[in-house]
Amino acid sequence: MIFENFQRKLRREAQIWRDEGIISSSQYQQIADRHQFNNLEAAARDRFTMIAIAIGGMLLILGAITFASANWFAWSREVKFIMMMSLFFSVSIIGFYTWRDANLSNREGKQPRRSKRLLGEALLFLAALILGANIILTAQIFNISGSSTELFLAWGFGVSLMAYSLSLNSLGILAIILVQIGYLFGLGDLSNSSADWNWAKLAVRHMPLISWLLFVPLAYFCRSRWIFFLAAFLFATSLQLNLNPLPLQTFSNVAPWVASFALALPPALFWSYDDLLFPSINYRLFQPLARNLALIAFGLVFYALSFRWQWQGFAASSFLPRNNAAFMSVPIIDLGILSGLAVFQWLFLLRQRNNPPRREVVFNTGLIATFLGFIVVVPFWHQAVTRIVDLGSFMFSVLFALLSWGFVQEGLKLSDRRSFWGGMLLLTLLVISKMLEYDTDLLFRSMVFVMCGAILISAGLWFERRLTGSSSSSARK
Numbered sequence: 001m002i003f004e005n006f007q008r009k010l011r012r013e014a015q016i017w018r019d020e021g022i023i024s025s026s027q028y029q030q031i032a033d034r035h036q037f038n039n040l041e042a043a044a045r046d047r048f049t050m051i052a053i054a055i056g057g058m059l060l061i062l063g064a065i066t067f068a069s070a071n072w073f074a075w076s077r078e079v080k081f082i083m084m085m086s087l088f089f090s091v092s093i094i095g096f097y098t099w100r101d102a103n104l105s106n107r108e109g110k111q112p113r114r115s116k117r118l119l120g121e122a123l124l125f126l127a128a129l130i131l132g133a134n135i136i137l138t139a140q141i142f143n144i145s146g147s148s149t150e151l152f153l154a155w156g157f158g159v160s161l162m163a164y165s166l167s168l169n170s171l172g173i174l175a176i177i178l179v180q181i182g183y184l185f186g187l188g189d190l191s192n193s194s195a196d197w198n199w200a201k202l203a204v205r206h207m208p209l210i211s212w213l214l215f216v217p218l219a220y221f222c223r224s225r226w227i228f229f230l231a232a233f234l235f236a237t238s239l240q241l242n243l244n245p246l247p248l249q250t251f252s253n254v255a256p257w258v259a260s261f262a263l264a265l266p267p268a269l270f271w272s273y274d275d276l277l278f279p280s281i282n283y284r285l286f287q288p289l290a291r292n293l294a295l296i297a298f299g300l301v302f303y304a305l306s307f308r309w310q311w312q313g314f315a316a317s318s319f320l321p322r323n324n325a326a327f328m329s330v331p332i333i334d335l336g337i338l339s340g341l342a343v344f345q346w347l348f349l350l351r352q353r354n355n356p357p358r359r360e361v362v363f364n365t366g367l368i369a370t371f372l373g374f375i376v377v378v379p380f381w382h383q384a385v386t387r388i389v390d391l392g393s394f395m396f397s398v399l400f401a402l403l404s405w406g407f408v409q410e411g412l413k414l415s416d417r418r419s420f421w422g423g424m425l426l427l428t429l430l431v432i433s434k435m436l437e438y439d440t441d442l443l444f445r446s447m448v449f450v451m452c453g454a455i456l457i458s459a460g461l462w463f464e465r466r467l468t469g470s471s472s473s474s475a476r477k
Contacts, residue, residue, distance in 0.1 A: 011032070014028050014031050014032070015028070077141045077142065080137070080141050081138065081141060084130075084133075084134045084137055084138070085134065087130060088127060088130045088131060088134055091123055091126055091127045091130060092123075092124065092127040094123055095119075095120050095121070095122070095123025095124040095126070095127055096120070096124065096166070097120075098116060098117075098119055098120030098123060099117060099120025099121055099123075099124060099166070100120070101116065101120075102116040102117035102120060121168060121170060124162070124166065124168060124170075124171065125168075125170050125171065125174065127162075128158075128159045128162055128171055128174055131155060131158055131159065131162075132151070132155040132178075135151060135154060135155055135158075136151065139151075147185070147200065148182070148185045149182050149183075149185040149186035149200045149201075149204065150182075150198070150199075150200040151182070152178050152179070152181045152182030152185060153178075153179060153182035153183075153186070153200055153203055153204075155178050155182075156175050156176070156177075156178030156179035156180075156181075156182055157175075157179070159171055159174050159175040159178060160172070160175035160176075160179070160214065160215070160218065162175075163175050163218055163221070163222065164218060164221055167221045167222050167223075168222065169222045169224040169226065169227065172215070172218050172219070172221075172222045172224060172227040173224075173226055173227060173230060175215075175218075176211075176215055176227065176230040176231060176234060177230075179207075179211070179234065180230075180234055182200070182203075182204075183204055183207050183234070183238055186200060186201065186203070186204030187204065187241060204242075205242065206333070206334055207234070207238035207242065208235050208238045208239040208242065208334050208338065209333075209334045209337055209338060211231055211234040211235040211238060212231065212235045212269075212338070212341075214231075215227060215230070215231030215234070216228065216231050216232075217278075218231070219231060219286065220275075220278065220281065220285070223285065225285075225286065225289055228286045228289060228290075229289060229293070232266075232270065232290070232293050235266070235269075236266040236293075236297065239262055239265060239266065239334075240262060242334075243258055243259070243261075243262040245258060245259035245262040245263055245379075246259070246304060246310050247309065247310050247311070247312065248310060248311055248379050248382055248383055248392075256379075256380055256383035256384040257380055257384075258335075259379045259380075259383065260375065260376045260377075260379050260380045261335050261339065261376075263301050263305075263375050263379065264372050264375040264376050265335070265338055265339065265342060266293075266294075266297045267294045267295075267297040267298050267301070267368075267371070267372065267375075268294075268342045268346070268372055269338065269341065269342050269345065270290045270291065270293045270294035270297060271290070271291055271294035271368050272342060272345035272346045272348070272349045273286070273287060273290035273291075273345060274287055274345065274348060274349060274352065275287055276348075276352070277345065277348060291363075294368070295363065295403070295407075298371055298403055299400070299403055299404075299426065301375060301396075302396050302397075302399045302400035302403055303400055303429075303430075303433075305379075305392065305393070305396035306393055306396045306397040306400050306430070306433070306434075307393065307433075307437060308389060308390065308393045308437070310393075311382060311387070311388070311389040311392045311393055312389055349365065350365070363406055363410070367406070371399065371403075374395065374396070374399060378392055378395060378396075379392075397430065397434065400426070400430055401427065401430055403426070404423045404424075404426035404427040404430065405423060405427070406423070407419045407420070407422050407423025407426065408420055408423035408424060408427075409423075410423075411423060411463070412463070412466075415467055417463075417467070420463050421460070424456055424459055424460070425456075428452045428455075428456055431448065431452055432448065432449075432452065435448045
């Protein structure tokens with residue numbers, strides 16, 4: 001749509017230039033051929049056709065739903081089941097062939113019809129929504145009892161199969177969202193101490209491993225950074241919620257190493273991630289995003305552990321009861337596989353040192369390994385050997401300051417505004433958080449706020465002048 005608006009504006013301007021004699025008719029024709037002015041009307045026609053089909057399809061579906069509602073109780077359950085499955089398969093088949101024809105036209109070098117492809121994708125997305133409705137109605141018809149966790153997980157896994165088959169970004173994103181909703185519902189079920197474990201509870205308990213192994217390959221099938229980001233987010237959040245590592249004294253009497261692994265695994269996996277690990281991949285599509293996620297994970301861990309109350313600990317309840325014998329075996333499975341994967345990725349990373357990425361100008365492998373060492377050793381020492389409340393808080397405050405200063409240095413060396421401003425804001429956040437954590441008077445707080453504001457403004461103006469000066473000198477050269 002943005003490109004079409006640019007084409008329309010360019011055609012209007014080019015016509016004015018031609019009428020005013022700035023360009024000749026042949027030059028106007030060259031511009032028209034280059035920017036495909038002739039396709040604008042066809043694109044508008046296809047867009048309005050798609051809108052008409054979409055509105056008409058919605059009315060047809062609404063009419064079918066109204067008809068089904070009027071006769072629902074009069075039909076037998078076999079007829080209801082056939083009607084629901086017929087609707088699902090009909091919408092899926094129509095959407096698939098509409099979407100496939102548009103893709104085949106593009107591959108054969110014909111003029112692709114974007115509206116037809118979008119219509120097919122919209123119908124497939126509608127079919128994915130109908131799949132969830134079919135699961136609910138089938139359970140009601142055949143009196144199958146189930147929880148919301150089972151519904152959303154089954155729905156999400158079914159949509160993920162559709163996404164794998166069709167390599168559609170929208171279906172992949174929908175699958176991750178559905179699985180995330182099912183996982184959040186399932187966290188409440190884990191607090192139930194009953195021994196009746198079903199597939200949904202096992203899926204929720206193994207969600208970190210499932211999310212990483214199921215949805216990361218899907219990101220390659222769909223070539224979608226959004227899917228990779230959502231998969232990484234689901235992995236990291238489910239790992240923290242399942243293991244519940246904070247405050248650090250939660251696992252002091254059970255497994256003091258759990259908190260170290262829970263906090264260190266996400267940044268370790270993200271930083272060492274390399275697309276070349278897959279034999280069929282010869283390009284780095286998601287590695288820059290993974291390294292950004294690793295630095296974000298480091299920042300969150302350092303910031304959380306910089307507070308004293310995280311080291312003092314209290315009797316916090318976990319999502320899984322402590323007296324459950326399966327508690328120790330299930331996390332070991334996930335942590336063992338993920339730790340082995342992290343070790344394998346780091347070994348592969350050490351062999352790929354000939355061409356370091358741009359991000360390693362400041363955050364090199366040695367510094368990242370040092371960060372990971374502190375995350376692994378210090379919480380374990382605090383829980384297994386001796387308590388280091390003030391020292392632990394101080395060390396991670398220093399690590400957070402080093403990470404923030406690393407962003408500032410990266411912004412200066414690479415002339416990157418986002419890194420510089422991100423580092424400055426993180427340093428400001430650390431100072432203000434430390435001030436608010438301790439009991440300080442209002443006069444001191446006002447001085448800190450004024451000092452942070454003045455330093456932030458001065459540093460920002462200096463950086464912008466430096467960046468403008470370097471750009472001007474490069475332009476003169």
